[in-house]
Amino acid sequence: MNSIKEKEVKQNLASVKNTKQKKQLSEEKKDMISGYLYIAPFFIIFAIVGLYPALFSIYLAFQKWNGLAPMEFVGLDNFVVVLTDPLFWKSIYNTIIIGLMGTAPQLVVGIILAYLLNLSFLKFRNFFRVTIFMPYITSMVAVALIFSVLFSNSESSIANYVIGLFGFEPVSWQASEWGTKIAISIMVFWRWVGYNTIIYLAGIQSISNDLYEAATIDGANKFQQLIHITMPLLKPFIVLNVFFSTVGALQLFAEPTVFLGANAFSREEAMTVVMYLYRDAFSLQSFGTASATALILLVIIIIFSAVNTYLTSGAGKKRKEAKL
Incomplete structure (x- = not known):
């Protein structure tokens, strides 16, 4: 009987530890997500204003385009x-x-x-x-x-x-x-x-x-x-x-x-x-x-x-x- 009770106590302690660990992990995830949300506006604005125009400019360097007509691939002709x-x-x-x-x-x-x-x-x-x-x-x-x-x-x-x-x-x-x-x-x-x-x-x-x-x-x-x-x-x-x-x-x-x-x-x-x-x-x-x-x-x-x-x-x- 004593051994059974000891096992039950150990199981209860283990379950408590698991629940605490899960809570800690969930809190860490929340902190991580909130941190990403705080810095997200900078990266979103940078991607729209900085990164996208730069990549589009690289793509456009190999195209013939006047801003209205469809683009035409010309290779290295622009260079x-x-x-x-x-x-x-x-x-x-x-x-x-x-x-x-x-x-x-x-x-x-x-x-x-x-x-x-x-x-x-x-x-x-x-x-x-x-x-x-x-x-x-x-x-x-x-x-x-x-x-x-x-x-x-x-x-x-x-x-x-x-x-x-x-x-x-x-x-x-x-x-x-x-x-x-x-x-x-x-x-x-x-x-x-x-x-x-x-x-x-x-x-x-x-x-x-x-x-x-x-x-x-x-x-x-x-x-x-x-x-x-x-x-x-x-x-x-x-x-x-x-x-x-x-x-x-x-x-x-x-x-x-x-x-x-x-x-x-x-x-x-x-x-x-x-x-x-x-x-x-x-x-x-x-x-x-x-x-x-x-x-x-x-x-x-x-x-x-x-x-x-x-x-x-x-x-x-x-x-x-x-x-x-």
Whole structure:
């Protein structure tokens, strides 16, 4: 009898444990389902707005389609049309030149400005930080109005007046090829230098003050501290800014479009790759060649990003080898 009772007790305990385990599993499943429901809106919106258009663009690159008629599979013909178009290569050239002229200086100037804005004896630091970041959040309409006045074709424009002080002849900024490139590059520099400065400033503020105090005790001046302390420790932020600036330069669209206005897509001297893509899609209704251009641009961005990563990692390896 005792053995029978012991068995019944054990069975009851086992059933209680099973019910508890089932409850725990059901609660875990509920938590898991609720977690997926919380993050589901992001993935749904991403799939609709981001993933589907990207996949559809890849599919469309091999089709001939004007947006209304039925699609026609043409294989690689769209890529051939784009790669044999002289205007496409002109847009590549314009994108690289304007990108270098507008992006490279801001990466250097941004470090200098961030270092100056972090100096302890600088008065009104918060005011200067807000001021230098203002162009990034300024409306493109306001930017267009400002630069259309600064770089107008008239001899009395502000830009022509400034270069006239140095003995140069007036420039038709919106009519000449290099005048247009220089004006757009200055616009890019003015709009994005504050963004890069803020990122550099965040990186500088993450560096311990003990390093600067030790360097000051050892007799290092501010310039030596910038070269030997700030720059090496700021390397991850420099790599990040170079990467984003490279991608942004290759996707240049708003600045030349706003600066040239209605004539933007008929001017070869300022045509960028994204403008070429936009013209094919929405002016010529050739969505196939536009999608092919987008894929080619994607490959170019990947190549530039890979080169930047390789050069950065290579520089890091050389420094480690030198220390060893």
